[in-house]
Amino acid sequence: xxxxQLSRVFAALADPTRRDMVARLAVGxxxxxxLADPYDVSVQAVSKHIKVLTDAGLVSQTKDAQRRPCHLxxxxxxxxxxxxxxxxxxxxERYERLDTVLAEMRGEEQSxxxxxxxxxx
Amino acid sequence: xxxxQLSRVFAALADPTRRDMVARLAVGxxxxxxLADPYDVSVQAVSKHIKVLTDAGLVSQTKDAQRRPCHLxxxxxxxxxxxxxxxxxxxxERYERLDTVLAEMRGEEQSxxxxxxxxxx
DNA sequence: CCGTTCTTCAACCAAGTGGTTGACAACGGC
DNA sequence: GCCGTTGTCAACCACTTGGTTGAAGAACGG
Numbered sequence: 655x656x657x658x659q660l661s662r663v664f665a666a667l668a669d670p671t672r673r674d675m676v677a678r679l680a681v682g683x684x685x686x687x688x689l690a691d692p693y694d695v696s697v698q699a700v701s702k703h704i705k706v707l708t709d710a711g712l713v714s715q716t717k718d719a720q721r722r723p724c725h726l727x728x729x730x731x732x733x734x735x736x737x738x739x740x741x742x743x744x745x746x747e748r749y750e751r752l753d754t755v756l757a758e759m760r761g762e763e764q765s766x767x768x769x770x771x772x773x774x775x
Numbered sequence: 776x777x778x779x780q781l782s783r784v785f786a787a788l789a790d791p792t793r794r795d796m797v798a799r800l801a802v803g804x805x806x807x808x809x810l811a812d813p814y815d816v817s818v819q820a821v822s823k824h825i826k827v828l829t830d831a832g833l834v835s836q837t838k839d840a841q842r843r844p845c846h847l848x849x850x851x852x853x854x855x856x857x858x859x860x861x862x863x864x865x866x867x868e869r870y871e872r873l874d875t876v877l878a879e880m881r882g883e884e885q886s887x888x889x890x891x892x893x894x895x896x
Numbered sequence: 897c898c899g900t901t902c903t904t905c906a907a908c909c910a911a912g913t914g915g916t917t918g919a920c921a922a923c924g925g926c
Numbered sequence: 927g928c929c930g931t932t933g934t935c936a937a938c939c940a941c942t943t944g945g946t947t948g949a950a951g952a953a954c955g956g
Binding site: 897898899900901902903904905906907908909910911912913914915916917918919920921922923924925926 | 931934942
């Protein structure tokens with residue numbers, strides 16, 4: 655069901671067209687029609703894309719007569735960045751730890767206590 | 776077809792189970808069976824998830840007898856982070872510029888040159 | 897050599913997705 | 927008050943996806 659927001663955000667950005675729209679909206683707000691212009695798909699399709707982005711919290715829409723200007727909500731990016739950075743750092747540290755261990759092993763060569771730092775825990 | 780890597784990475788991480796696996800792999804390498812253990816789905820399903828992660832470049836597998844230890848590839852994260860940061864900053868700057876303009880408008884009130892900083896370019 | 901373990905491949909199924917077209921609601925211009 | 931513009935909703939279609947089961951391949955342990 656992909657219920658949580660993080661899933662929705664990642665899923666929303668998995669589509670190149672939607673990433674493109676985000677790039678466009680980063681420059682400035684735009685109406686649905688303006689967003690649809692560069693692509694040769696129907697306006698309805700674009701409307702659906704915007705709905706996906708809105709549901710993910712990446713975009714908000716306001717009312718301006720019959721137009722619906724779309725606005726990029728930058729805060730949601732932090733959610734992703736936090737998730738990414740968390741595991742990237744975790745993995746990075748692990749490599750460094752591994753490097754340290756390898757360095758130790760190189761230094762001590764055939765010492766008595768070369769700890770196993772291989773696959774699983 | 777969602778061909779490019781960025782699409783594959785985002786799509787891969789759009790699934791909570793796969794994000795969970797990445798979290799697990801950030802702690803240390805694990806075999807397919809070990810990864811499958813916490814979930815009550817078939818091993819085949821997990822194998823498919825790993826294939827998705829591998830195709831996205833997030834995970835690599837090595838051979839250890841009949842086991843296939845999975846290893847997290849942290850570099851791909853940078854691809855995402857770069858994309859995200861690019862547009863986040865772009866949007867951020869726009870807000871700051873808008874704030875400046877609003878401040879100017881507040882200061883000069885009905886001046887002759889209030890530049891249009893509204894919707895499209 | 898044979899059985900067991902670990903993993904993947906193949907076929908299938910229900911549900912979701914991105915696209916289409918058609919209808920319709922809302923609003924401004926005339 | 928009508929008409930064109932703008933956007934969404936609904937139904938439909940082809941394709942993908944996450945899951946299943948069954949079979950098969952690859953490597954260890956007798």
